[in-house]
Amino acid sequence: MEGINEITRQIISSAYKVHSSLGPGLLENAYKECLYYDLGKHGLNAEKEKALPLIYETIKMDAGYRVDLLVERKVIVEIKAVEAFSDVHMAQILTYLKLSGCKIGLLLNFNVTDLKKGIKRIIL
Numbered sequence: 001m002e003g004i005n006e007i008t009r010q011i012i013s014s015a016y017k018v019h020s021s022l023g024p025g026l027l028e029n030a031y032k033e034c035l036y037y038d039l040g041k042h043g044l045n046a047e048k049e050k051a052l053p054l055i056y057e058t059i060k061m062d063a064g065y066r067v068d069l070l071v072e073r074k075v076i077v078e079i080k081a082v083e084a085f086s087d088v089h090m091a092q093i094l095t096y097l098k099l100s101g102c103k104i105g106l107l108l109n110f111n112v113t114d115l116k117k118g119i120k121r122i123i124l
Helices: 004-022 028-041 087-100
Strands: 046-056 059-071 075-080 104-109 119-123
Touching: 004 028, 004 075, 004 104, 004 119, 028 046, 028 059, 028 075, 046 087, 059 087, 075 087, 087 104, 087 119
Parallel strands: 075 104
Antiparallel strands: 046 059, 059 075, 104 119
């Protein structure tokens, strides 16, 4: 898969499948594992807990930043199971996009009755 829109379409489709199977109320890690599995079934290269180095001036630091899923090295997926998105969630994914060089991120909140209300597509 190469087109960014096709990649994000498949991620969202898989997220809907996971959400309809599990429903809200579980921990983030359960949704992450199931989404990772489903993306692999559909032929997408997804990396879990992908480390992002922090580069400041000329030094590269392993500061412990990890994205939930990096799909096809193009899309960052951050998974939440919260009552509602907050500004800090948006800031987090924006920071991850900057650190990774990716242009597209998906913020997915599985703790909603209708997943449509739990999807934010972020473009850097």
